[in-house]
Amino acid sequence: MPSVSDLSAGVAFVGGSYVPIAEAAIPITDWGFLRSDATYDVVTVWEGAFFRLDAHLERFMRSCERFRLDPGLTIAQITEVLTECVRKSGLRNSYVEMIVTRGQPPWGSRDPRQAVNRFYAFAVPFVWIANEAQRERGLHLKVSEVQRIPASSVDPKAKNYHWNDLTMGLLGALDAGADTVVLGDAAGNVVEGPGFNVFCVQGGTIVTPKDGVLEGISRRTVIEIAETLGMPVELRALPAEELRRADEAFLSTSGGGVLPVTRVDGRVLGGGVPGAVTQRLLQTYWDWHRDPAYSRPIDYGR
């Protein structure tokens, strides 16, 4: 167990101060906690450099606007806070989260316009959403019976904590012996899973759902890599049955990049090993982490 003051376990920015992650706390009356009334984003640090920080900050600001939340800081100030969390932790590989909550309106008021929004951030050790063995053999995915909350109710393009559907779907998948889950829409198309976008490959064409999803930065990276490598990509509705019968499938996420899938609802894809297209995208995804166009080194010296 790391000690409470062990900064390598993580550093948070709360109420304007930097604190060890184990000491970070929010007021119990914050609507972020009481109502999941918040937005957030997650950027990663790999080998001492942020990956696509600008894209994450842009998306974060758009999410804030969509949910009428005000971070109260400029992009430059947020960059400084995130950098400081990582710098103080000393972590070379880190999962860095920024959050704005509704806060709380004056006591007795239920008017969200009167709430004072709050900004929080933290850096913790890098989070993989699949372990090493799963990454090597490919994930076993279940298509859930739980429907993803419709986009007309909660805009999936704005990153949010409406995770009950994802969590219940994941529990069902784990109970059924799968590693993780993908949820669908009312029409039987798959959309996304807990913390990732989904792709399949059929006859050399890469397909990913167009609507009803968070436009993941890793999803965007995969699409850009595919375009660079001259691989055809289609953004459209992806029926669950098409995913089950695909040559290859994979997930994209800041929590580990391109994660191969080798089984969908018990059906083995591509001989049960990560496919060639998936492997090529995976390799290039990590190569791009060394490209100065996408990586922003952190100065740990200060």
Ligand code: PLP
């Ligand atoms: N979809 C959902 C619901 C997510 O929560 C996430 C990431 O947390 C993603 C997709 C993938 O987004 P990104 O590639 O930006 O990590």
